[in-house]
């Protein structure tokens with residue numbers, strides 16, 4: 011009985027002694043010298059780790075090149091994106107309801123003329139004459155010769171007029187007001203990519219998924235044949251090719267069925283790029299939903 015009262019006090023007494031043992035001058039069971047050695051060990055250890063890290067980083071940075079990526083995924087087919095782009099890849103509007111398509115038109119205007127507020131986009135007409143008038147259907151190669159950089163590199167003209175009926179210059183509503191909407195397609199930039207051989211430019215081909223094929227109607231492509239001309243490649247990167255104007259392909263739906271959802275898929279056809287594989291279903295293709303209502 012009395013033992014059970016004794017126990018807790020002894021335990022707490024042991025603990026206190028372990029924390030600070032006045033007899034041996036040990037703190038938590040170690041003497042000051044012992045603690046000093048432990049701290050010294052960790053100090054040296056962490057300094058060593060930090061040094062390792064800094065050294066590795068330094069070596070890495072030495073091998074980096076400002077102008078091109080040192081590490082690039084071996085990808086090869088870039089993704090595609092459409093404009094106008096909302097929260098979802100969906101173009102849904104009513105022809106008679108101006109407000110329902112205003113945003114799409116505004117989105118295209120912004121994309122083609124001013125990127126950020128008051129900052130002109132690359133497609134702005136006045137920029138293009140400064141770019142090179144390149145010979146079409148061949149690569150515009152501007153390699154560095156050894157250590158001598160050939161920078162800045164020139165870029166080829168992509169005139170807005172090349173988007174024809176989808177340029178927004180003649181029809182400033184891009185066909186939306188007539189139930190013949192345009193969408194713009196771009197292929198993501200990949201430095202050094204060569205998207206075609208034998209003078210064959212890659213081109214965009216759009217179609218409807220399975221059961222919607224009756225509804226999509228005829229399409230018109232701009233520039234002709236929906237090509238991303240070879241002259242816009244290879245891309246050398248933002249820093250080397252400051253005024254690069256990414257080529258676009260416009261697709262106009264000339265007579266799509268009204269009041270029904272149409273699942274559209276566009277893909278790039280090229281004799282060097284693989285179509286989307288199992289591993290990356292978004293490579294070289296983009297899908298979106300189109301619905302044009304008439305009331």
Ligand SMILES: *[C@@H]1O[C@H](CO)[C@@H](O)[C@H](O)[C@H]1NC(C)=O
Pocket residue numbers: 137140141162163164165252253
């Ligand atoms: C890029 O465009 C600017 C004008 O915006 C021009 O002054 C400059 O010379 C151009 N650079 C190249 C390499 O074409």
Ligand SMILES: *[C@@H]1O[C@H](CO)[C@@H](O)[C@H](O)[C@H]1NC(C)=O
Pocket residue numbers: 138139143144167168169172
């Ligand atoms: C782009 O337009 C300019 C005139 O604005 C013209 O001189 C040039 O040839 C055009 N370039 C292409 C590639 O069509």
Ligand SMILES: *[C@@H]1O[C@H](CO)[C@@H](O)[C@H](O)[C@H]1NC(C)=O
Pocket residue numbers: 234235237
């Ligand atoms: C478009 O394709 C047709 C047939 O494949 C070809 O004859 C024509 O030259 C092409 N047009 C352009 C601008 O590449």
Ligand SMILES: *[C@@H]1O[C@H](CO)[C@@H](O)[C@H](O)[C@H]1NC(C)=O
Pocket residue numbers: 227265266267
């Ligand atoms: C548009 O498609 C409808 C069927 O969906 C067809 O009846 C009509 O003739 C087509 N119009 C034109 C101009 O091709």
